[in-house]
Amino acid sequence: MFRNNYDNDSVTFSPQGRIFQVEYAQEAVKQGSVVVGIVSKTHAVLAALKRNAEELSSYQKKIIPIDSHYGVALAGLASDARVLSNFMKQQSLASRLTYDRPILLSEITHRIGDRAQTNTQHYGKRPYGVGLLIAGVDAKGPHLFEFQPSGVTQEMVACGIGARSQMARTYLERNLEQFEGASREELVKHALKALKESLSQDKELTVDNTSVGVGGVKEDFRLYEGQEISGWLETTFENTNTAPEPEAGEGMEVDS
Amino acid sequence: MNHLPQAWGRPRDDIYGAYNHSHLAPGQPTTHTKSPIVTGTSVIALKFRDGVVIAADNLASYGSLARFTDVKRLRKFNDKAVLGFGGDVSDMQYLDRHLNALAVRENYSSGSGAGEKASSTSAEASEEERAESLDNEGAGTGMAANNLHKYLQKLLYRRRSDFNPLWNHILIAGLSTPDPKVPDATPQPFLKSVDLLGTAFGAPSLATGFGAHLAQPILRRVVPDEEAVKKIDEKTAVEAVRECMKVLWYRDARSLDRYSLAIVTGEGVRLSEDERVEGQSWEFAEGIRGYGTQVV
């Protein structure tokens, strides 16, 4: 039976120059439900599809507000995201306490990038199994950053990660031109439409399985869930039934 | 050569006497600065409509000895902040080096490279747009005076809590970052102080050392409150500060008639390090009786 000799740890390259543990971690991101982020000149928006592991369980937490000026959306291992978001929370508080300023999104993204990278270079450690979208507004304006388990970070105009996120990205690429000048409402609609693209045929976005996070110039980052987003869902998908619809997680694989 | 390696590189006992090991007593508690040695006297500063003016003389005293007469006690941090140091000069120089390192770090993290806004139209972005985006970044980032003040307050408070104080009283003058919640907010004049205990406070006018007794009453007549700050212009503020430097030169024995003066406005920092107290008149001294050799 075939056995890969180069995937036992994250410090050994394969002869092809690959680090399998890191690639496996990136697979973990693809198992997580889809999250989407977009920025305009004035706003940064996150939208996420929440899963419930079983009918009787609650839905996952997909968007975490970190500081009053930004939040993150996660795809992959939620527990790894918690470790990272706790770190981000502490760094953000420290920035306000010692410098009297909100931390720059580029700065906090680099810091988690550096942390993730060390996990890929030390024996006995494992990479984070989570991808993040970091969105909000800082002194340089609205931003969206993508974070990957490899430690790679990049600034994006629009981005989608997680299961079937290629469909969302295709939507975002097609509508790229409209984002920069979009209003707050238009941006949320684009994010929800992109999210919808990634859903399987029999699925709908409902107030239960959707989260939206919005931050803007002169507007704190805030998480919107439940009935707060029914208006957006109604206007975005006119034919959608927004009444709480029992979600069985049918036809979708269960998150780890 | 002495064949005992332990003796190499040490002063010879037969010439210099046995080494006094009490200077390097292990197990003794570590000791820190418990008093300043070479000191600078007052720093004074005053807010006006569009900025702040700050001044300090160029003297560093060794006790009552006017030891160094060309020491610059004002330090420009960037286009938005100037510091004025009173107290120990060596601690000032330590802070100067520390702040240089901080400035370098800041320029790396807030420079145009890292975190530059990705633009969906970057391919066809015109030169004009690029220039504009760089300008905006300059305006919104980098440490403003309030950021620097918070940092120094934390630093000095930490050092006092470690019983290893930096023996300075520092004025931080400049412009603050505008409140992000207020529409069209502009940078405001900023003036606050922090001392060796980490005590921090701001006011329309501030003075450290002897200036707190001699200059502050004069400055408070010019700007009694924040309302008055909005009414006075740069010229009035600079005149008041020059007048105070003269009073200090007359009445503070640890002062000098050569001083540095900096003005921080939206246009940047104008720092001059060779100002002189002009129009001196010592006639008032004739009338003083009862000190020194004067007996009548």
Added chain:
Amino acid sequence: MAAIFTGAPPNSGPGYSFTQTPAPTSASEPRQHAFYPYTDNGGSTLGISSSNFTILAGDTRSTSGYNINTRYAPKLFHIDSADPSSRLVLSVVGFAADGEALAERLDTVVKMYRYQHGKTISVGAAAQRLSHVLYGKRFFPYYVHAILGGLDEEGKGALYSYDPVGSYEREQCRAAGAAASLIMPFLDNQVNYKNQYVAGSGVGHELQQRDPRPLERKEVEELVRDAFTSAVERHIEVGDGLQMMVITKEGVEEVYRELKKD
């Protein structure tokens, strides 16, 4: 030589609440130069709680000895003001740098509580946590007298006062700081009706204590103003401005009034 370079003020100088200079030693002994990490920045605070609100107040003067550092240095801190449902206000008086450090510590604690539990901390929990924060520095204390105000789970006004090492108690009213000894008896009399008796109830043991009642907001604001205008007259470290924070179920309202600047 050493005697020349003492950074401390002369022994005959202004009387500080904390000793800034070491006790004079006899001429033969070497002079000790100790660094004293505290100072007193003067000022006074008070808090009064009632049936559905709490008021905290403090003057805004900051002093060093006989100098006024500034006429506006707030002693009241709205804790976690980013949270719209926050109803916590901390007042600190004593050593201002410790006071600000304490307020920031509590602010961080309350923010982390909200982040980790997904809800706003109750005033009772915050009060106990503050006690632990203070006691944590039992052997290098925050040199402040803190008063924490808020609304309890029943919506009643809550007020907790602390000593510098964390001993605390819930009270109806408390004055702290430089003019505490001037204000506290006034509050005892006017808030808890101490030494007020029902007219005609008799003499000696027959005397009936007048029963305290919850005060109206307007009454309390007037009491606070009276307390401070009187303290300004009699204490040199109190004056310049009066900062008040009124905590109701609607939110935390800040009121500023001028005091005499002499």
